Amino acid sequence: xxxxxxxxxxxxxxxxxxxxxxxxxxIRLAPGDPILLIAGEHGVSAERYAELQQQxxxxxxxxxxxxxxxxQVLNGNLGRSVVTQTPVLEEFSNLFPATLELALIAIILAVxxxxxxxxxxxxxxxxxxxxxxxxxxxxxxxxxxxxxxxLLILLFSVNLGxxxxxxxxxxxxxxxxxxxxxxIDTLIxxxxxxxxxxxxxxxxxxxxxxxxxxxxxxxxxxxxxxxVLKQDYIRTARAKGLSEFSVIFKHALRNALIPVIxxxxxxxxxxxxxxxxxxxxxxxxxIGKWLLEAVYRRDYPVVQGGVLLIAGLVILVNTVVDxxxxxxxxxxxxxx
Numbered sequence: 001x002x003x004x005x006x007x008x009x010x011x012x013x014x015x016x017x018x019x020x021x022x023x024x025x026x027i028r029l030a031p032g033d034p035i036l037l038i039a040g041e042h043g044v045s046a047e048r049y050a051e052l053q054q055q056x057x058x059x060x061x062x063x064x065x066x067x068x069x070x071x072q073v074l075n076g077n078l079g080r081s082v083v084t085q086t087p088v089l090e091e092f093s094n095l096f097p098a099t100l101e102l103a104l105i106a107i108i109l110a111v112x113x114x115x116x117x118x119x120x121x122x123x124x125x126x127x128x129x130x131x132x133x134x135x136x137x138x139x140x141x142x143x144x145x146x147x148x149x150x151l152l153i154l155l156f157s158v159n160l161g162x163x164x165x166x167x168x169x170x171x172x173x174x175x176x177x178x179x180x181x182x183x184i185d186t187l188i189x190x191x192x193x194x195x196x197x198x199x200x201x202x203x204x205x206x207x208x209x210x211x212x213x214x215x216x217x218x219x220x221x222x223x224x225x226x227x228v229l230k231q232d233y234i235r236t237a238r239a240k241g242l243s244e245f246s247v248i249f250k251h252a253l254r255n256a257l258i259p260v261i262x263x264x265x266x267x268x269x270x271x272x273x274x275x276x277x278x279x280x281x282x283x284x285x286x287i288g289k290w291l292l293e294a295v296y297r298r299d300y301p302v303v304q305g306g307v308l309l310i311a312g313l314v315i316l317v318n319t320v321v322d323x324x325x326x327x328x329x330x331x332x333x334x335x336x
Contacts, residue, residue: 035049099286105202276292290306
């Protein structure tokens, strides 16, 4: 196990460097000039333009800019936003809890539905139940997120008026931010009405964000269960007279969950990084919406720092999942 952990940590170094280099270069290949965006619609004089370029270091050759940025990153400095002049790490820390809360609710919702659905589809293989679950999973995986979100808004917000359209909490509530998680902060404040309002704001974006991982986890659970149900120890368990419930949930599902856990971990990291469309449509104040606005503004430090922080989280989640996979799989642990 220590050797496996060391191997994973050594792989992080080139991955980290590659992410820093790619983010630095790609944002500069995008059309647009951040200095002109800062100056506004009235333009800027040549003297002021040169002054701003020197202030933000854009007058230096590209390789010098990259070396300077890399040195700052290694020293824990991700820079300041060109637009707001707020440290990137501070902005990220303020917005990340909103994205994390949405992602966690979405993955919990996906897991609670997907695993039972996958097990049911495997147990009822080649029946109408199996075909229905498989078809719904395929539709959920193929459905464009923006289209699905707009349909839900049109039905539940516009026509029925059941759900709010945007934001995390109604403006009538004044809740102090303690943890950054609105559900927890409303409970700390002891305001039940605000808590239920926060839940209402979470429902639609969580459903939209959970759709793809729900489909993926369902199909993986079904495939893993079908593979396990063919094993000799399952036939032996049934021959011993164990109940079907015991065979399915105590013997088959426990072993089938090994690859499913890996998929759940990967989907969780994807949710934290892939919520841009969902956060934009529902005006959710998270890092996805923040990064998208930074790209529009050509806010280089925000894009570079935000992508780097998200990539670090993804690497961390993948490493934890990989280690967890080794821990719960005895045969793989013996190989390691």
